[in-house]
Amino acid sequence: MNADVRCPGSLAELWPLLEDGFAVMAGGTDLLARRGAPGRVACLERIAGLQGIREEEGLLRMGACETHSRLLRHPLTASGLPVLARALSVLGSPLVRNMGTIGGNIVTASPAGDTLPPLYALDAVVELASRQGTRRVPLDGFILGPGRTALGEGEIVSAVLARIPAAGEVQHFEKVGRRKALAISVVSLAAVLRLDGSGTVASARLALGSVGPTVLRCPRAEAMLTGRRLDRETLLAVGETLREEISPIDDLRATAAYRRTVAGNLPLRLAV
């Protein structure tokens, strides 16, 4: 490929490249796998400001260029965000996780992006940076459709921030795919539930992957869970509601009908 590729060492060096029309590459696992990558590429991997994992005002701040492997092995992710850690552990393969980044997974905006259901269920916020400064937008408002985001001209995703659930909140993630490694999800479910002392659901956040044009939050199912216990009867009813809330398609991985069936069954794993 006779391309022009730059690896700026700072954001200050990046901005003029973006103004010159360079495409942005984080880990490259999606961009370069599509072949025929754009002719001018700016790699983000050497910009220190896009890395780092730390707590900030009750939120976990994850730099956009943190790789899936580094996030997965970081104690703050493992202890605070097991719903995300679980999703990272089944994303692609170890080799893909060593390269792909959380910011890249967000900007790729695939409805099957494995980090996205946990981030939706955690009400994650995306930090966007440009020459003018930074702004924060909720993830579910940032991703508009398959491969489409609200990223403005000259902007990049610089970090993603998620509230760390209190100890005792239920965090669950499950991915159904055709095989264990290197499989794109057929359906995935992330759940973050707060229970009161008696085991009644005080608040519920559910997000499903691969069953619509974006990852979907399921407000009707969440409302149905709230105030009830995680028993089989409730979860069966929640599953029925989920089946009505999603809009899956047929594709080479599964039929819409199969996705609907599986999506409705996944909440049963939450039974206690």
Next chain:
Amino acid sequence: MSGMVTLTFTLNGAPVRIETSPGRRVVDLIREDLGLTAVKEGCGSGECGACAVLVDGVARLSCLMLAAQLEGREVVTAEGLGTIDDPHPIQAAFAAAGAVQCGYCTPGMTVAVAELLARNPSPQRHEAREAISGNLCRCTGYVKIVDAVMDAAQAMGKETK
């Protein structure tokens, strides 16, 4: 205009200085320009692991990397792990266990295993299986390969004692 650049990095411990297009894929740079053919291109899209190399100790897919990314890095291919006369314990264990059929996937497999054993010197079998889950072999099963990983871990553990 996209010109050539001069890249400097180390490859299997030796310094490299090469003029190339910064957008050349690392797999092509290493195989065609630098002549190290243990690095294989299988799928070219990150799904088979045959092109895996260590970059600063991390196993990465050279088909999804661009030459410019190598500036200043340390790259190790299967050739850098060991040679026929002086094989790395991982390579010796693969040979002894018969963990190869056609061998196309083996160089990338050994690179992934090298990263695993550097991070986790005594893995469980399931950890060995997971570490090579991005390296596809379609000649045979993985039992002998996992056996070889476990043997290599043991041999390397003894070596350092």
